[in-house]
Amino acid sequence: MSEASVDFAAIGWPPQASIAEALAPWPGARLARVVAQHRSGYELAQYPGHSFRAQAPAGWLRPRADPEARAVVGDWVALDAAGKQILAVLPRHALLKRAAAGEHYQQQLIAANIDHVLLVSGMDADFNAKRIERYLLLIAASGARPVLVLSKLDKCGDPAQYTGQLAALADSGIPVYALNAKDPAQVAVLHPYLSPGKSAVLVGSSGAGKSTLTNTLLGVEKMKTQGVREADAKGRHTTTHRALIALPQGGCLIDTPGMRELKLSGDERFDEGLFAELDELAGQCRFSDCSHGNEPGCAVQAAIGEGRLTLERYQHYCKLKDERDSAAQTLAERRTQDKALSAKVKRHVKDKYGRR
Structure with missing residues (x-):
C-alpha cells in the first residue's frame, strides 16, 4: 500500500x-x-x-x-x-501523565494525542469520588477532555447513590454516563467520542470494566476480562500494557492497565476547572498570605461556615494542592540537576575531543 x-x-x-x-x-x-x-x-x-x-x-x-x-x-x-x-x-496536542509509583519522583507518560479520556469507574464497593477528582486533575492538565463512564449498571441496585455524588461534575459540563458495559445499545452513547480522526484513552482501576467496554465497542472478545473480589470489588490487571486499537466506529481507543496509585505529576492547575471556585475564594481573603485558619476576613472559612463549601471538600483540595506543590518542586529540582549534568558532559566531551 x-x-x-x-x-x-x-x-x-x-x-x-x-x-x-x-x-x-x-x-x-x-x-x-x-x-x-x-x-x-x-x-x-x-x-x-x-x-x-x-x-x-x-x-x-x-x-x-x-x-x-x-x-x-x-x-x-x-x-x-x-x-x-x-x-x-x-x-502533541495532548499528553496524559502522572508521577510514577515509588519513592523516587519520575513522570510517567500514559497516552498522547487523545481527544477524550474515558474515565471508567464501577458502581460497586470500589467506587471512590475523591479518586475520580484526582483523575480529573490529571486529565485537565493533559489537554484532553474527560468523560465519566460509570459501569456495572446491570449489577447496581441504586445508581443514584453513585451518580448523586457526581452531580456537581455533571452540572459543570463533564459528561457522566451510567451504563452496562456489556450492552452495545447502552455503550453506543460513547460513539460520538470515537468517530473517524478521534482518539480516546481508557483509564480507571483494575476491575472497573475497561476491557469489557473495549470488547463491546469492538464487537468481539479481543481483550481478556476477569472478575473482581466480592469483599471489596478490587480487580486484577487484565490489560498488561498500553495499546492503541482501531474501532469499527472509525476512531481509536487506547486501553491501559488499571492504576491503583495515582500520584499528581506537578503540572496540574487549581485555578481552573475542578477546584476553580476554591482558588477564587482564596483570592477574596482580606490578607494575601491567609492560611485559611483563624485569620479575620478569611473567605474560605466564611464559605464553610455558611454552608457554601464543605470542610471535607476543602481538606481534600488542600491535600491535593500540597501534593501538587511538592511534586512540582521535585520536578523543578530534577530538571535543574539534569541540565547541570548535561552541561558537565558537554564540557567533558569538548575538553577531551574538541581541542586539537
Whole structure:
C-alpha cells in the first residue's frame, strides 16, 4: 500500500491536519503512529490491523533522558524512508501523565494525542469520588477532555447513590454516563467520542470494566476480562500494557492497565476547572498570605461556615494542592540537576575531543 493512499484518519490522524506540513522538518520521512510500547521497543502502524517494529533514537535510551522527549502510545512519529528508524516525535496536542509509583519522583507518560479520556469507574464497593477528582486533575492538565463512564449498571441496585455524588461534575459540563458495559445499545452513547480522526484513552482501576467496554465497542472478545473480589470489588490487571486499537466506529481507543496509585505529576492547575471556585475564594481573603485558619476576613472559612463549601471538600483540595506543590518542586529540582549534568558532559566531551 502506497503512503499516498493510506487513510491515516483510521488510526486517529485529524482529517483537517496536513501530513506534508507535519513532516516538513524531515524531508523524505514517513508518518506512523505508536500503537504499543514494550521494553524491547515500539510498535508502529500506518493503518489498522498492521503493525511493525522500529528503532528508537539513541538519546531515548539514556537513563536520565527527559520522559517527555520519548514517544508514548498515541504519539505520531516521523520515520526514515526505509521505515525502520524513528527520527522524531511530532508535536502533541495532548499528553496524559502522572508521577510514577515509588519513592523516587519520575513522570510517567500514559497516552498522547487523545481527544477524550474515558474515565471508567464501577458502581460497586470500589467506587471512590475523591479518586475520580484526582483523575480529573490529571486529565485537565493533559489537554484532553474527560468523560465519566460509570459501569456495572446491570449489577447496581441504586445508581443514584453513585451518580448523586457526581452531580456537581455533571452540572459543570463533564459528561457522566451510567451504563452496562456489556450492552452495545447502552455503550453506543460513547460513539460520538470515537468517530473517524478521534482518539480516546481508557483509564480507571483494575476491575472497573475497561476491557469489557473495549470488547463491546469492538464487537468481539479481543481483550481478556476477569472478575473482581466480592469483599471489596478490587480487580486484577487484565490489560498488561498500553495499546492503541482501531474501532469499527472509525476512531481509536487506547486501553491501559488499571492504576491503583495515582500520584499528581506537578503540572496540574487549581485555578481552573475542578477546584476553580476554591482558588477564587482564596483570592477574596482580606490578607494575601491567609492560611485559611483563624485569620479575620478569611473567605474560605466564611464559605464553610455558611454552608457554601464543605470542610471535607476543602481538606481534600488542600491535600491535593500540597501534593501538587511538592511534586512540582521535585520536578523543578530534577530538571535543574539534569541540565547541570548535561552541561558537565558537554564540557567533558569538548575538553577531551574538541581541542586539537
